[in-house]
Amino acid sequence: MENPIRVTSVTGTTPGSSALPRGAEAGSKGAGTAELKLRASNLNFFYGKFQALHDINLDIHENRVTAFIGPSGCGKSTFLRTLNRMHEMVRNTRVEGEVELDGQDIFGLEVSQLRRRVGMVFQKSNPFPKSIFDNVAYGLRVNGFAGGKPLHDAVESSLRRAALWEEVKDKLNDSAYSLSGGQQQRLCIARALAVNPEVLLLDEPCSALDPIATAKIEDLIFQLKDSCTLVIVTHNMQQAARVAEYTGFFLLGRLVEFDKTTTIFKNPAQKETEDYVTGRFG
Amino acid sequence: MTPRLFYRKATNYVMLTLTGLCALVAVGILFFILGYLLWNGGTSLNLDFFTKLPVPVGESGGGMANALVGTGKLLLIASLVGVPIGFLGGVYLSEYGGSTFSFLVRYMTDLLNGVPSIVIGIFAYTVIILRQHHFSTLAGGIALGIMMIPIAVRSSEEFLRAVPASLREAAVALGASKSRAIVTVVIPAALDAIITGIMLDLARVAGETAPLIFTAFGNQFWSPGWNQPTSSLPVMIYSYAISPYDEWHRQAWSAGFVLLSLVLFVNVFSRLVLARKGHARS
């Protein structure tokens, strides 16, 4: 492992410290030619006076799956929600530092435009109380897609991408609530995919699902990375090990270590990471 | 058993029985009212009541068709005033609330809810009747509409708040703007309950008499248009009940029966709908 100190976010790192090589760049040496998609620089996050994230520096690469692990309350979900500015739904939050999407500052983008490009799937499946079809079509309609055949085709292709088409094609007008829990979550993924997001954020997408439904979602994640950059927060370390190329370990609002998944699990540079992945705490 | 323990146990049973009796008597009153009205009003009700105009004193027969239509017209105006303001005010408090101003709005809504209905009548009189110098359907309807506002605000706010935050998040994460998410996801999810709440609100003002006595006034004949005095079911009940004529008393019972059936039907139906949808309170 090279430069273990540099991949670790150190308190007191000044905004000027971007000269340091980044963790993901260090990791990417073995990962081939993937391009930079998202970059967080010196990111601090506050809920009122409480600082939930401390100086996060991190790169996420295109068409890769990046996972964040860590004990609950460590800030991994907060960080994920910052990437498409979902934190703005909560009052009294404040962000310092930068997040860049393809080199553009996301806080300078129009927010609904950003969220169309950076989609999100939530911990608990949250289909709208509408039909299956209308759920998937929602994002398209919001983004100005008129109805008719093109809309129908787009819905079908999204459902196919989410591996749900065969199961629902005969009941597109049924309520989304008629689906099982795992199907509902895949519907939510289809809904997010329909607007062709460049990045898909998944916030513990399997935490409410049984092992079979979880396996289906993991298969799906694997297929999706050809067309999409995926970022997943999970409390399940085996899941991170199964699906992700890169893994970041968060603890108490800090990014302790970020590297290739194999390194994090087999040969972590930090003592805390080792303790966590070997189950000694957390 | 010591005397003291016996005394305590006896007190226990006596007092518990008494509280049960209190509840039974309260429910008994309802059945008494229903039964009495059914017996007195239901038996003297006939088709003429719904189709004919009131007849002069001394003649028997006649009906209250004009009062039924009058009540319908008053409720229509009331809905046009009360529903938009109440519903949109509820949307404001639920979706845009949290500021000092929403505290003021909530306070004023409570205050308005506490204003005695006769005072609302005075208001409609000074603002409308004093200007146009004659009684009118419009003034009565507006008075009832103002009475609808507080309950419409409260029930709309309550039901919108009950829509899970995850649905709002899902819509926003797909690139919907805040208002778009509210219109296409939040409001549709709460719409059944909101409509039911407004039905209850309408049923409540349908029986209001005090604000109508000196606004819509009364009319023994059909009331053309919207700017003439009109008779209404509650005012007819009042003026017939305090009259000295037996035939009019009989008509008052019939009208009371019709009004109460209407109000209770809407109440039972709405409360059952709300209970089935899992809203604890109306």
Add this chain to the structure above:
Amino acid sequence: METSEISTNRARSPERARRFSDRLASGDTAANLIVFLAAASIVFITSWIVFELYRNSAASRHEFGWSFLTGSSWDPVNEHYGALPFIYGTIVTSALALLMAIPFGVGAAIFLAELAPPRISNALTFLIELLAAVPSVIYGLLGIFVLVPMLKSAEPAIRATLGFLPFFKGPFYGVSLLAAGFVLAVMIVPFIISISREVLLAVPADQREAALALGATKWESTWDIVVPFAGKGIVGSIFLALARSLGETMAVTMVIGNTPQISMSLFAPGYSIAAVIANEFAEASSEMLRSTLIELGMVLFALTFLINGFARILIITTSKKGNAT
């Protein structure tokens, strides 16, 4: 790695999307404005009501000043008006109603919250809340044709048992302060029951369990522990009911007898603020009489405003206590 379809989509989307986002952003502003205006209009209407009452009662206020509240003559010929008989009738009937409704309402609430199995409690509460939906003119109708004759036939019995009290002297025609108090009591019981029940249900279970574990009977745990815990909220529900009964118009008008006098006896007819407005307003021919009636309306508004406010504070502080524990 990317399919060409997706990259072309992305390439053309920003321009289309910016146009669109502008439109959405302006939609946000418009939506914001619409709901804000609706909310603001509530504040406006309520303030307007107060303003109209104040403005239109100016003549009466200037003529009579504060003595309006203490004067007891009601003389339309000489245009000399005092509000005391109406204030008296309003307060006496409401107090009488509370006297009858409180034990009943609180008793029933205790039964529903503490004793009845949830299914029965919910069913009974449903029926009792229906009672609150019955229009007041229906109560008035039953008041005139059922309650008044009933009181009339009970008159000898009342005189025999309570006749020594000053409250039951003088002739009795049926329509009276007593009849109005009775009707109001029936009307406010559902309010007391349904709000008190909720306050009682909000008392944390550990309070009951602690008392029962010390060997208290069910009644002792309820009366000594649960009811005091919910005390402020119950008092709040009583004040809400009081505010409602003060402003109640139709049922009272129909049974109170509409006579502006101050009498110790509950058998005597009386008058209430709301009743005099209901009876006189439509035919108020003189400017001064109308202004006087509007001032009465303002007095009524002020009374209910103060009592409602007080009730709300009580209920809010109790429910906070319940949550904090």
